[in-house]
Amino acid sequence: xxxxxxxxxxxxxxxxxxxxxxxxxxxxxxxxxxxxxxxxxxxxxxxxxxxxxxxxxxxxxxxxxxxxxxxxxxxxxxxxxxxxxxxxxxxxxxxxxxxxxxxxxxxxxxxxxxxxxxxxxxxxxxxxxxxxxxxxxxxxxxxxxxxxxxxxxxxxxxxxxxxxxxxxxxxxxxxxxxxxxxxxxxxxxxxxxxxxxxxxxxxxxxxxxxxxxxxxxxxxxxxxxxxxxxxxxxxxxx
Numbered sequence: 145x146x147x148x149x150x151x152x153x154x155x156x157x158x159x160x161x162x163x164x165x166x167x168x169x170x171x172x173x174x175x176x177x178x179x180x181x182x183x184x185x186x187x188x189x190x191x192x193x194x195x196x197x198x199x200x201x202x203x204x205x206x207x208x209x210x211x212x213x214x215x216x217x218x219x220x221x222x223x224x225x226x227x228x229x230x231x232x233x234x235x236x237x238x239x240x241x242x243x244x245x246x247x248x249x250x251x252x253x254x255x256x257x258x259x260x261x262x263x264x265x266x267x268x269x270x271x272x273x274x275x276x277x278x279x280x281x282x283x284x285x286x287x288x289x290x291x292x293x294x295x296x297x298x299x300x301x302x303x304x305x306x307x308x309x310x311x312x313x314x315x316x317x318x319x320x321x322x323x324x325x326x327x328x329x330x331x332x333x334x335x336x337x338x339x340x341x342x343x344x345x346x347x348x349x350x351x352x353x354x355x356x357x358x359x360x361x362x363x364x365x366x367x368x369x370x371x372x373x374x375x376x377x378x379x380x381x382x
Contacts, residue, residue: 169285170213173198174205174228175220175247180270184218184247184277191278193285202231209239216285219264221248221255229258236263245284247277256291260366266290267366288332291370311375317359325352329369330378 171193175181178200185195196214199205203226205217217235221228232244245266246259259267266284268277269292280290318326321342328338335353339346357363360371372378 168194170194170196170215172196172205172208172214172217174200174202174217174231176200176223177220187274187278188281191282202226202228206231206234206238209235209242214239214242216243216245216281218245218247218281221246221250221259229255229262232259232264233262243284245281245290256370257367260291260364260370264366268292283332286332287334289329289366289369291366291373293373308375311360311371312377314359314361315372315375315377318356319352322352322356322359325349326356326368326372327378329353329356329365330372 169192171185171188173181173185173188173195175184178198181198181200185198189195196212197205197208199208200223202219202223205219208214209217219228219232219235228246228248232246235242235244243265244263245268246264247268247270248255248259249270256267266280266289268280268290272280272292280292283290324342325338328341333341335346335349338349342349353365353368356368357365360368362368362371
């Protein structure tokens with residue numbers, strides 16, 4: 145997130161139509177750059193989030209999450225003596241209901257894949273504008289999965305030999321029901337919600353999701369969402 149007058153802590157970015165309410169959403173911001181973390185916290189407070197703590201060490205974040213009610217943790221990846229990816233995984237193990245939104249200056253396919261495999265619900269670059277970051281955090285707070293579309297093709301990649309044409313060819317093998325499940329994944333629906341909307345069992349939903357993962361050659365729901373959006377198989381959520 146570039147440092148400029150456009151990212152001043154007092155800036156207000158209006159929520160778009162249909163964005164989830166943020167009042168009462170308890171957030172921890174974990175970033176070893178104190179000025180950046182405090183500025184982001186101020187912006188989030190201005191949008192109705194309850195920022196419970198701003199910390200510079202993911203160990204402290206994990207302790208707080210284990211001790212109090214937290215809904216979302218904004219997590220950097222680079223710390224002097226800790227690994228943000230590892231603590232993303234540990235947060236998921238300690239408090240599975242807590243969503244982790246990775247906000248990082250690092251890029252590259254390995255970084256993003258590892259963050260998603262660790263259980264992050266969202267991954268975004270600090271180079272994004274503050275409005276984009278706030279909207280992305282709002283989507284994750286509302287239950288959606290989020291990947292920064294500017295990073296997907298070059299940084300996420302999902303394999304150098306999987307170009308856009310090949311990805312779209314793979315998509316032709318999706319059944320009608322698998323397409324419906326993929327669309328619902330993009331919208332951030334849970335397994336229970338998809339079962340209700342499609343009027344099928346949760347076991348059948350999971351079977352369709354696994355089939356989508358197998359056909360795309362990925363290992364998680366977030367990777368499937370990222371792969372589909374990056375390669376134009378589905379439009380990004382609006």
